[in-house]
Amino acid sequence: LLSLICCSDSKIYRIRLVLENKLAIHHSSEVQTTFIQSENLIPFSSHPHPLKSILLNEVDGYLGYCKICCQRIEGVSDDGYGCKECRFYIHKSCAVFPYELQHPSHPKHLLLLQLHSWEKCANCNSDQFDFKYKCPHCHEFYLCPECAFLPLTKKAENHDHPLTLMQKLLPFKCYGCKDEGNGMFYFCSTCSFTVHSKCTSLPLIVRLPTIQNAIHSHPLTLMLALTISLTCDACGNKTKGMFYFCAICSFVAHLDCALSPS
Known part of the structure; x- marks a missing residue:
């Protein structure tokens, strides 16, 4: 373990060189660990080359998807870090995910952000994200970045009251889709109901082209469950x-049929 103190823009940082060529940076007033080493160059776990700060709109050809959040990279508007040799790119905003995470869903151990493409998230049961938070002690526990950083409270379009996140993996029944769940959920203390995170983000009105024009051509409105x-x-x-x-x-x-891509 190598520790250095450096000063940049009148701020003091403590930089630690950690195993597996990872860098951890701690601001003197914060304890959150991030990947970022400097504005121009960052080391990245599970990739053999340092990633350089680049303007993605200057990269030729198809950029693909960010290796952290799996969202498509739009070269016109996004900038980020990447390795042109391997065509490996991430959003600049995704580079600040902490490498170590203490999460209430798994309070016993720290979780580490690592490459686990095919493992499913313990909360949403999806393998969409290549990088996930893994418990080094409990080998079957993985948490995707999206679930790891769900907002603690949110105001949903389809509900009148603020919703609060339960950050524990518990069995519940979703008020929205009526499916049984086993994970984190949002609840309304006023109405005493629980709901999936994905069901809190359903749009009130769906317009084309989510459903093919040959099937249906009018706007669709979200309705509550009937008896x-x-x-x-x-x-x-x-x-x-x-x-x-x-x-x-x-x-x-x-819900799924209405939101299916055309």
């Missing part, structure tokens, strides 16, 4: 929980 079961006009299966509805022609669609 009767309806049939989805997109896939033919029964609905449960919230659904999308067309007031013009009474077209009914599952």
Whole structure:
């Protein structure tokens, strides 16, 4: 372990060289660890070359997806870090994810951000993210960056009251889609209901091209669950929980069907 003290822009930083060629930086008033070493060059775990600060709109060809957040990189507007030799790019905003994380969903051990492409997140059960927070002691525990940094409170378009995040992995039933869950969830203390994180972000109105024009051409409005079961006009299966509805022609669609890309 090598420790250095350096000064930049009148701020004092403590830089520690950690195993596996990772750099950790601690501001004197903060304890959060990040990947960032400087504005122009950063080392990155699970990649053999340092990543350079680049203007992504100057990179030729298709940039693909950020290796951290898996969101498409738009070269016109984004800048970030990358290795042109390997065509490995990340958003600049994603470079500040802490390498070490203490999370309430797994309070016993620190979680480390590492490359685990095929492992599923303990909360959302998705393998979408290449990099996940892993417990070095509990080998089956992984947490994707999206779930690791869910907002503690949020105001959803489809609910009147603020929602609070429960940061523990618990069994629950989602008020929105009516599916059983086992993970973190949002709850409303006023209405006493629980809901998936993804169900808090459902748009109130869906317009084309989420559903093919050949199937349906009018805007769809998000509706609360009914006591009767309806049939989805997109896939033919029964609905449960919230659904999308067309007031013009009474077209009914599952949440997933309505939001499917054209």
